[in-house]
Amino acid sequence: xELIKKPVTGMKEMMPREMEIRNYVMKVISETYASFGFTQxxxxxxxxxxxxxxxxxxENEKLIFKVLKRGEKLNLSExxxxxxxxxxxxxxxxxxxxxxFYSNNANELPTPFKALQMGNVWRADRPQRGRYRxxxxxxxxxxxxxxxxxxxxxILATTTTLGKIGFKNFExxxxxxxxxxxMADYAxxxxxxxxxxxIILDKLDKIGLDGVKAELLAEGxxxxxxxxxxxxxxxxxxxxxxxxxxxxxxxxxxxxxxIESLNDIIESVEAVKTADFKMVFDPSLVRGMGYYTGTIxxxxxxEFGGSCGGGGRYDKLxxxxxxxxxxxxxxxxxxxxxxxxLLESGFQIPGxxxxxxxxxxxxxxxxxxxxxxxxxxxxxxxxxxxxxxxMNKNKKFQKEKLTAEGYTDFKEFYADSFGA
Amino acid sequence: xELIKKPVTGMKEMMPREMEIRNYVMKVISETYASFGFTQxxxxxxxxxxxxxxxxxxENEKLIFKVLKRGEKLNLSExxxxxxxxxxxxxxxxxxxxxxFYSNNANELPTPFKALQMGNVWRADRPQRGRYRxxxxxxxxxxxxxxxxxxxxxILATTTTLGKIGFKNFExxxxxxxxxxxMADYAxxxxxxxxxxxIILDKLDKIGLDGVKAELLAEGxxxxxxxxxxxxxxxxxxxxxxxxxxxxxxxxxxxxxxIESLNDIIESVEAVKTADFKMVFDPSLVRGMGYYTGTIxxxxxxEFGGSCGGGGRYDKLxxxxxxxxxxxxxxxxxxxxxxxxLLESGFQIPGxxxxxxxxxxxxxxxxxxxxxxxxxxxxxxxxxxxxxxxMNKNKKFQKEKLTAEGYTDFKEFYADSFGA
Numbered sequence: 001x002e003l004i005k006k007p008v009t010g011m012k013e014m015m016p017r018e019m020e021i022r023n024y025v026m027k028v029i030s031e032t033y034a035s036f037g038f039t040q041x042x043x044x045x046x047x048x049x050x051x052x053x054x055x056x057x058x059e060n061e062k063l064i065f066k067v068l069k070r071g072e073k074l075n076l077s078e079x080x081x082x083x084x085x086x087x088x089x090x091x092x093x094x095x096x097x098x099x100x101f102y103s104n105n106a107n108e109l110p111t112p113f114k115a116l117q118m119g120n121v122w123r124a125d126r127p128q129r130g131r132y133r134x135x136x137x138x139x140x141x142x143x144x145x146x147x148x149x150x151x152x153x154x155i156l157a158t159t160t161t162l163g164k165i166g167f168k169n170f171e172x173x174x175x176x177x178x179x180x181x182x183m184a185d186y187a188x189x190x191x192x193x194x195x196x197x198x199i200i201l202d203k204l205d206k207i208g209l210d211g212v213k214a215e216l217l218a219e220g221x222x223x224x225x226x227x228x229x230x231x232x233x234x235x236x237x238x239x240x241x242x243x244x245x246x247x248x249x250x251x252x253x254x255x256x257x258x259i260e261s262l263n264d265i266i267e268s269v270e271a272v273k274t275a276d277f278k279m280v281f282d283p284s285l286v287r288g289m290g291y292y293t294g295t296i297x298x299x300x301x302x303e304f305g306g307s308c309g310g311g312g313r314y315d316k317l318x319x320x321x322x323x324x325x326x327x328x329x330x331x332x333x334x335x336x337x338x339x340x341x342l343l344e345s346g347f348q349i350p351g352x353x354x355x356x357x358x359x360x361x362x363x364x365x366x367x368x369x370x371x372x373x374x375x376x377x378x379x380x381x382x383x384x385x386x387x388x389x390x391m392n393k394n395k396k397f398q399k400e401k402l403t404a405e406g407y408t409d410f411k412e413f414y415a416d417s418f419g420a
Numbered sequence: 421x422e423l424i425k426k427p428v429t430g431m432k433e434m435m436p437r438e439m440e441i442r443n444y445v446m447k448v449i450s451e452t453y454a455s456f457g458f459t460q461x462x463x464x465x466x467x468x469x470x471x472x473x474x475x476x477x478x479e480n481e482k483l484i485f486k487v488l489k490r491g492e493k494l495n496l497s498e499x500x501x502x503x504x505x506x507x508x509x510x511x512x513x514x515x516x517x518x519x520x521f522y523s524n525n526a527n528e529l530p531t532p533f534k535a536l537q538m539g540n541v542w543r544a545d546r547p548q549r550g551r552y553r554x555x556x557x558x559x560x561x562x563x564x565x566x567x568x569x570x571x572x573x574x575i576l577a578t579t580t581t582l583g584k585i586g587f588k589n590f591e592x593x594x595x596x597x598x599x600x601x602x603m604a605d606y607a608x609x610x611x612x613x614x615x616x617x618x619i620i621l622d623k624l625d626k627i628g629l630d631g632v633k634a635e636l637l638a639e640g641x642x643x644x645x646x647x648x649x650x651x652x653x654x655x656x657x658x659x660x661x662x663x664x665x666x667x668x669x670x671x672x673x674x675x676x677x678x679i680e681s682l683n684d685i686i687e688s689v690e691a692v693k694t695a696d697f698k699m700v701f702d703p704s705l706v707r708g709m710g711y712y713t714g715t716i717x718x719x720x721x722x723e724f725g726g727s728c729g730g731g732g733r734y735d736k737l738x739x740x741x742x743x744x745x746x747x748x749x750x751x752x753x754x755x756x757x758x759x760x761x762l763l764e765s766g767f768q769i770p771g772x773x774x775x776x777x778x779x780x781x782x783x784x785x786x787x788x789x790x791x792x793x794x795x796x797x798x799x800x801x802x803x804x805x806x807x808x809x810x811m812n813k814n815k816k817f818q819k820e821k822l823t824a825e826g827y828t829d830f831k832e833f834y835a836d837s838f839g840a
Contacts (some may be wrong), residue, residue: 003741006466006525016459035800037807039436048424068486104425272793321423373692387457
């Protein structure tokens with residue numbers, strides 16, 4: 001029987017060239033974050049289905065690849081729903097597993113705990129160009145640090161990493177969930193409709209401020225409230241002066257520490273930053289995940305259309321596992337987008353080893369072949385890559401292909417000219 | 421609702437210390453294999469269930485984590501068996517996915533194609549100490565090389581890697597499927613019972629030669645055949661002389677090229693090897709997987725009880741996907757066993773960076789904190805790891821914990837002695 005040659009729908013095979021770039025980016029990420037004292041951990045790719053369906057993941061919970069129960073636990077004749085058939089699922093992000101990991105191991109972990117995770121996640125999304133159903137996420141998270149020292153460190157570490165990969169002239173946009181709420185209160189929107197307001201504001205990039213106005217009105221909000229709300233985005237600039245202005249406008253609607261903390265984060269990061277980027281106060285930044293409780297931030301790289309990673313503070317999520325809240329803040333880097341950009345721009349990995357190809361005639365004696373292998377081993381000791389490969393009939397074509405793979409040095413070995 | 425804190429049954433969480441070792445071993449593996457011209461590829465963790473259940477995987481096919489169909493494809497009321505419910509599964513090894521990958525992409529790949537894979541596989545095995553349901557495999561494979569140049573290269577690359585990790589005084593045991601068959605023919609065992617003979621021979625390590633004799637007799641084989649067969653293992657030594665003796669004994673039962681090839685591989689590897697190990701001819705080596713067609717080999721490290729990886733030639737597997745056979749040979753390194761051994765032996769990763777901890781008083785002003793962060797950034801530029809962390813009330817205990825995490829340098833920052 002012939003088997004199915006294609007990979008499963010919506011999942012990608014990684015060819016050698018892409019793997020080189022992926023490995024390089026992973027190396028820069030892990031080395032840079034390690035230099036900030038982040039330690040790497042890993043959780044299983046499978047999680048208990050009850051954790052995955054616990055309403056932490058929003059829309060992603062609809063996209064879970066669920067695993068069939070096994071052995072006696074699978075009772076097909078009595079199963080009346082999906083829930084009877086599955087006990088585990090593939091994780092859809094790294095945050096829920098990390099929070100579970102922290103809850104399970106907090107006693108053994110340092111405080112604060114600074115975690116780096118790099119791992120695959122799975123979402124049964126509709127397949128589309130550039131989006132795959134298995135993809136890598138790279139997250140850093142700090143548990144147990146309530147102050148904005150956490151945010152400052154996450155942003156410095158992430159931007160240092162992006163700078164080392166070679167990105168320039170990008171932005172870190174920052175906002176605060178509590179500020180978003182204060183803005184809605186200030187406008188006079190009903191408290192229980194805050195979610196709706198955020199969903200509409202989140203479209204600002206796509207539909208413009210007029211579009212936001214129209215959608216808010218269509219939702220039945222009053223003209224006065226909508227005008228007051230949208231006026232904020234016209235008045236407030238994307239810098240520290242804008243933040244100050246926002247404070248003046250909102251008055252008592254916003255707690256002073258929310259503004260102070262945003263101000264400190266922006267000022268401190270700007271003072272210490274080592275990469276070429278700008279901190280931007282963005283009162284229209286929303287970020288989808290419902291678990292954020294404070295600061296939220298996003299990476300905007302000019303070469304991309306949209307966001308290339310982001311994060312925020314989620315001080316209530318650990319409490320869902322343990323009953324006791326623990327301050328937590330995380331930043332996720334858009335690994336797949338970064339790799340795609342490097343791949344398409346013909347990125348050359350810095351410091352690559354010299355690559356030599358030894359082409360040998362098929363008719364070499366075993367003793368001659370041993371000499372070739374010994375010479376290759378010597379060069380490898382000097383740090384070179386040496387490919388030992390049989391000479392093809394069309395040697396010219398073979399060398400062209402090897403050149404395309406990055407081989408720059410060639411040596412040929414013939415049976416009758418050996419021992420020279 | 422409180423969620424489930426434990427990882428799913430039989431799967432492991434990786435703590436920072438283990439991750440450091442895993443990353444180090446992966447780094448040595450990928451760098452060393454790359455220096456031999458192996459290129460890394462990756463396939464999705466999920467495979468079409470038809471490929472996984474195609475009888476390539478032997479007993480492993482019973483241990484597949486199967487994924488539930490989604491959306492309209494899932495028709496619970498009409499499902500009468502597991503097969504109706506699942507369309508994918510988590511891979512149980514890296515060989516079936518690699519062969520599929522090669523079949524799908526052969527036109528774009530070099531010939532011979534030398535692949536390195538490092539990835540997780542899943543088996544729903546009964547949980548037991550040191551064996552997990554998710555574990556990493558590291559495989560190298562060569563496609564399109566029919567001669568024993570493939571075996572020589574695989575063994576040299578793998579042993580160089582093991583040597584670089586620090587293993588000494590180990591053995592590579594080698595045998596040949598065709599030699600195993602010739603031995604059975606020589607003894608007069610019926611051809612169709614070759615599988616049974618191999619299963620019994622495979623227990624030699626555990627039950628000894630007398631045990632093998634007894635089991636063969638219990639299977640109904642004649643005393644003459646069993647004596648002749650077991651006599652081979654008493655007569656033949658584990659070296660080149662033993663191989664020569666085997667050839668004399670078997671006579672026409674074995675094709676001359678089988679012996680020649682084993683002889684060449686052992687001689688060539690011994691002549692070129694860079695690590696401290698021995699090639700051992702082991703006529704009792706069987707290896708379970710049914711797809712092997714020629715040489716088979718195994719790593720034996722004295723610190724372990726059993727095997728720590730192995731491989732062999734499987735020239736017929738690509739044909740199952742494409743209808744056309746392609747010579748193929750692979751070697752898998754026992755990644756999890758190696759990590760476990762290093763972890764338990766208190767292994768120190770060579771060339772680790774100097775780690776400094778900056779402890780700062782909570783009452784620092786933002787401007788003072790910025791100075792601390794700048795100083796940390798300077799040291800990181802020099803290649804050091806710098807953890808910036810709030811000073812605890814019990815500073816002595818905090819430093820002890822940090823020392824245990826590998827921090828050797830401490831600096832303290834106080835609000836009132838700043839600017840000195």
